[in-house]
Amino acid sequence: MTELKLPSLNYAALAPIMIMLGVALLGVLVEAFVPRRLRHVVQLTLALLAVLAALTMVVLNADDRIITAGQALAVDGPTLFLQGAILVLAAMALLLIGDRSVERGGAFVAQAAVTAESADDRRQAEGRNGLTEVYPLTTFAIGGMLIFVAANDLLTMFIALEVFSLPLYLLCALARRRRLLSQEAAMKYFLLGAYASAFFLFGVALIYGFTAGIPGRVAGVDFATINAAVTESPASPVLLFAGMALLAIGLLFKAAAAPFHVWTPDVYQGAPTPVTGFMAACTKVAAFGALLRVFHVAFAGAAWDFTPVLGAVAVLTMLVGAVLAVTQTDIKRLLAYSSIANAGYLLVGVLAPSREGLAGTMFYLVAYGFSVLAAFAVVTLVRDDDGEATHLSRWAGLGRRSPFFAGLFTFILLAFAGIPLTSGFMSKFAVFGAALDDGQAWLVIAGVLTSMVLAFPYLRVVVMMWLSEPGESTPTVTVPGGLTSAALMIGVLATLVLGIAPAPLLDLATGAADFVR
């Protein structure tokens, strides 16, 4: 029997993760010991402070390029950049989650166990304070995401996947209104997510088998071993291809790429809008962070094999997202399909293995996260007595009633459509430029063509808001409280600033665009 050696841990490098998970546990204790009326304030403050502390640690660690915890976690440029991105976007999402002025009691249900559509349910919808368990759940999810983008072996990655997915399944079910829709969304997400996780795990097993048998190496699922195995393994490449495919399914599911996207519109629509924003921004960053690391570090040697397949997935994703967005009549579903199409554009960036490609993808993730959170922030504001008015026909003439918010939303939509002087244009240029530089002209053509299609649904919303006359049922926009305003303004300003002066963030991304292997 060999003696177990404890891996050395670099606590400073792990601090962001430990802070988030530690505060999540603390949040559970707060639920138990702090009086109900104080919980909301305490929990929100705690969560925001944790994000702030973790962000500070990320900034302090900015120059780290190490692998720690016994090959399990890589704290390098991309990890730190993406962790920073997740934390900043999560802070915005927390502001939306914590807002209780837009909707009395917040966007979350007061008692999740109450039967939907019952009399009790109607009473709770009228303004009892929402659950405060959402804060520890969110903090757990953020912690999981931080591990996910740093994971340097497939097992750690799987655990991180579960750590951030399980709280998200729960969060989806906690909408204050339209409870059936919310619960259905959570159920769908959970079931499909469980399948995706199973695929991922099966892939890990196959890859483990593939790494066995190299002379002088122990089989394993850390990325260095896999990378070596791709070129040296005596095992059949079928194991490699099948394993890669199954892993990709698990990751592409989280990234909402076609044909693994079907959950997205339902979940985005049913989940409480702040959670939808959180998923659209942070889950995207985490999923693409993992995709980048798995394909550029572990399977870099098999680039010739996976590029055509992932390219096809990218084209399909752009196409499905763009075409189906045209037919949507619900703003949240429209944004869901738009997020699917954006996953396609991001995949174009993932397939460009150059430094520019990596930097461009990371830039895209940050820029898109800011815009999409701002978009969902506006969605939370357009409401009537019965909650959010998400049907597009209800948005007719909104520009006349609330020109300020309609103007902000128009700007966000123009950013999604890729009009210059918005971050959307700069990020599209970043990934398309990198892809074309890498000789992937077909992906760029597909991207440009689908952008044309996708412009139409965005434009339709703009027409609705500005050029249509307000109808009887046009809801008013609730003037947001401080938290939602802050999130909204941060999102819009970031979209503008990154569109006019993208150079600083691009520099940061380019400087960070180097994996340690």
Added chain:
Amino acid sequence: MSNFPFLSVLTVAPLVGALVVAFLPRHRPELAKQVAFAWSLLVLVLSVVMWVSFNVGGDRFQFRESYSWIPNWGVSFTFAADGIALVMLMLIAVLVPLVILASWHDAESSKRSVPVYFALLLVLECTMIGVFAAADVFLFYVFFEVMLVPMYFLIGSYGGHQRQYAAVKFFLYSLVGGLFMLAAVIGLWVVGGKTFDWQALSQVDISTGTERWLFLGFFLAFAIKAPFFPFHTWLPDAGGAAPAGAAALLVGVLDKVGTFGILRYCLPLFPEASKWFAPWALALGVIGIVYAALLAVGQNDLKRLVSYTSIAHFGFIGVGIFAFTTQAGTGAVLYMLNHGLATGLLFLVVGMLITRRGSALISDFGGAGKLVPVLAGVLFFAGLASLALPGTAPFISEFLVLIGTFTVNKPVAVIATLGIILAAAYVLWMVQRTTQGTLNPALTEVDGMRRDLNLREKVVVAPLIALIVLLGFYPKPVTDVINPAVQATMDDIGRTDPAPSVGGTVQEARR
């Protein structure tokens, strides 16, 4: 004075003005109008100073400025103007104050914010100046796309019948072209060694196949913008629905971005592909001339009619550009200026007529000259300028295009000449049905039709009429500026004019 950063100041000034106007209180529309007008006059003064300090015999590109923007991608704020750009900048600076003055009451009928209307006009001016002043392909693209946004809202919010449909169609058509161009811009950036500087890119040698694809990407965007047949269908809708002032800018200036883009980007950057595609482009031009003219004859809506005449004129410009002779090229550029003046005038006058009658349909008029003689006279003059009557400025440009084309391609020149005859038909018939003949009794019951041009409207039309006549007799100040730039463009594609021949010996046209 030549060290003054004219181009960047000219680009930014209207934007500042727009912000000022937009934040003026909504209930003081008169103040907003005055500020906007004063601001556009300021831009005009600055442009005149720039025109004067342009060194006619000097470098091809003058007033060059460059500031770093996104160093990672080699993007910079680079401005520079050649003779062609200078002429277009001048046209913008002249038209915008007149359009603001002409649109004085246009925004009031729409129940929407009046200051915003004028702010949008100034934003549009900023983007239009930027697109002509940019010497960095990325910067050009940025202005090219952003230009859509203010025009979209001008049409969609302040337009007439079917404005939503027209605004969306305009935006989508332009965006589709723009995205094709984006792909080509990225492609050019990759093959050009990660730079967007126009002068560096024009030195790059590109393989034949790639060059043709890139040319197509750019050309498609410009052909939609111009618009050339068969990408023209958005213009009659947009021109018909836009408020008259915005329509004058749309057709007078915005569409010139297409032909300007071909001259500045397609020809010098992709010379081989330009020559290879030239027969196709000529064919599109000729079809446009005849087809649009025929459609114009059949129109019953004044603004749509003017839009169709513009498409025919853009056919002439296209033919002039792709004939690849200095005469035809100069003619095409001059045409861009003159068409801006003549069609701008025509749109503004037609707008005045429509506001008075409350209808854009020709059949709602008839004998209007008896009620508003001065207005009818101006309409007649604008019509004659549009059909290129000798003595008006458009005649010179049309004539230059035709003789320049005739020396190298006789069939095209001959068919294009047909366009002149058709132009006479649609203009004269339109004038006859609106202002001549027996008085339509319904007109006497409309209050507006009893008011002839007021002072404001006279101030609007007078400078345009003066310029059209002046340039019709003495175009030298403009041709002196244009000629070297066109010559340089022809050098870029390696074409020289055929030598003049004597005694009927036919010189081999294509060498």
